[in-house]
Amino acid sequence: MRWLLRLLIAMLLLSVLGLGIFLGPAHLQIRNIAPPLPTEADLRALATVPGGPISIRVVQSSSQIGPSRTLGHTAVVIQWPDGRSFMIDAAMDRQASEDFGELVAKLSPNMEPVAFHGTTPELLGETINSIEGVGFTHLHIDHVQGVDAFCDARGQGARVYQTPWQAEEHNLHTKDSARQLESSCLEQLVLEGEGGLITMSKFPGLGIVALGGHTPGSTLFAVHVDGTLWLMSGDISNVKSNLLTNTDKGWLYSNIMVPENTARTEELRLWLAALDRQQNTEVIVAHDFAAALASGMLRLQTGYQ
Numbered sequence: 001m002r003w004l005l006r007l008l009i010a011m012l013l014l015s016v017l018g019l020g021i022f023l024g025p026a027h028l029q030i031r032n033i034a035p036p037l038p039t040e041a042d043l044r045a046l047a048t049v050p051g052g053p054i055s056i057r058v059v060q061s062s063s064q065i066g067p068s069r070t071l072g073h074t075a076v077v078i079q080w081p082d083g084r085s086f087m088i089d090a091a092m093d094r095q096a097s098e099d100f101g102e103l104v105a106k107l108s109p110n111m112e113p114v115a116f117h118g119t120t121p122e123l124l125g126e127t128i129n130s131i132e133g134v135g136f137t138h139l140h141i142d143h144v145q146g147v148d149a150f151c152d153a154r155g156q157g158a159r160v161y162q163t164p165w166q167a168e169e170h171n172l173h174t175k176d177s178a179r180q181l182e183s184s185c186l187e188q189l190v191l192e193g194e195g196g197l198i199t200m201s202k203f204p205g206l207g208i209v210a211l212g213g214h215t216p217g218s219t220l221f222a223v224h225v226d227g228t229l230w231l232m233s234g235d236i237s238n239v240k241s242n243l244l245t246n247t248d249k250g251w252l253y254s255n256i257m258v259p260e261n262t263a264r265t266e267e268l269r270l271w272l273a274a275l276d277r278q279q280n281t282e283v284i285v286a287h288d289f290a291a292a293l294a295s296g297m298l299r300l301q302t303g304y305q
Contacts, residue, residue, distance in 0.1 A: 035195030052205025061091030072289030137234025166217025
């Protein structure tokens with residue numbers, strides 16, 4: 001029996017070593033990405049930029065109901081006075097949504113099957129032709145895969161705007177989506193900046209912030225519309241209530257499933273929660289559709305009317 005115990009211990013050590021070799025580079029990489037954050041005054045100043053955006057809308061491509069939340073996959077569309085639009089995230093097509101939902105259900109057995117509402121271009125209709133800029137909160141498949149359907153409907157003519165970290169730093173969970181973007185219809189433009197608030201003249205009043213924490217290229221998008229500062233925070237937290245209470249995603253998720261910089265994600269939760277407590281400010285957590293709906297975001301729906 002002693003030899004069997006030694007064999008089991010050896011196998012366990014080899015498994016731990018193999019896991020460390022597999023995940024180690026991703027953990028080392030993400031821990032070195034922590035760009036400086038903008039001040040609240042920087043974000044508020046977006047409201048004073050002439051010609052800023054006039055509407056913000058959300059379409060929900062799919063949803064999956066669980067006992068404590070509804071997991072949504074969405075795209076946010078911001079529009080300017082001249083009719084030009086900017087889209088944040090692209091959700092997924094039907095097959096990818098169902099495959100992703102099956103994975104979620106295996107990890108959380110009480111989740112219901114996915115309800116698919118349509119691809120982003122199907123939900124946007126003619127609005128898709130006005131989209132000239134695209135951004136991603138990060139390059140995980142459930143935010144990027146729908147770009148193929150977008151390109152099939154929109155064709156050439158739109159650009160994807162990325163921070164240097166999102167364009168250049170990839171890990172085991174983002175490299176496939178990065179390749180998908182490279183081969184898509186979107187012209188890639190890497191923004192200049194070493195942190196803080198990044199802006200661009202083509203879309204006045206839109207602020208872009210490199211975050212890190214969740215993925216090397218995690219990015220926040222900020223706009224003022226109708227007196228409210230909207231902050232699209234991606235997956236820094238998966239549920240808004242957890243963001244507001246500074247509740248992490250758990251050791252297994254952040255260390256094994258998705259290598260995260262947990263010190264950075266906590267810093268970001270505290271920063272975002274402090275902003276959300278201010279008047280006329282709403283942090284939008286990408287997958288928490290119910291919280292976004294409760295926020296009163298303009299024309300938040302499964303499709304345009």
